[in-house]
Amino acid sequence: MTRIKPPQAxxxxxxxxxxxxxxxxxxxxxxxxxxxxxxxxxxxxVHPGGPRLVGAAAIRGSFETLFANGSVDAQPEKVRRVxxxxxxxHNVLERVQVMGSDGPQAAWVIATxxxxxxxxxxxxxxxxxxxxTPRELQEVIETATTLH
Numbered sequence: 488m489t490r491i492k493p494p495q496a497x498x499x500x501x502x503x504x505x506x507x508x509x510x511x512x513x514x515x516x517x518x519x520x521x522x523x524x525x526x527x528x529x530x531x532x533v534h535p536g537g538p539r540l541v542g543a544a545a546i547r548g549s550f551e552t553l554f555a556n557g558s559v560d561a562q563p564e565k566v567r568r569v570x571x572x573x574x575x576x577h578n579v580l581e582r583v584q585v586m587g588s589d590g591p592q593a594a595w596v597i598a599t600x601x602x603x604x605x606x607x608x609x610x611x612x613x614x615x616x617x618x619x620t621p622r623e624l625q626e627v628i629e630t631a632t633t634l635h
Contacts, residue, residue, distance in 0.1 A: 501575035501602040504609045505563065508600070515558030521547055525603060525610035533615040535596055560584035561596070565626070573604040580626075583619060594619035 511520035565580040581596040601613035
């Protein structure tokens, strides 16, 4: 009996796992998308304006519903990264193409992706996305002279 394995995420870096996540969104590939998530019971996903989804089954179900309407054309832009030995936090400005009454339009979403490094390498443990806006969001950057 041949065992079919779902696509495997690379052990690589948080950047590689993030690239796979967005590629899976763009292709509407649920197996590839779920392969980047941790096996932890408490993984979390919050879609723009949606509830907190906890666990792989809830997250998979939500993306299956999204993919029933087609893939999600989300392009990561302006990524801010905080990296330690076993955790990484990426704050991402996403440009999402959505179909409006006047045809395709861009919406801008701020998302935070959290990655942990475990036995299987880097895996996504949290994706939290803000409600979208029709205009690109500006960054406010202030350099602190003293850390608290």
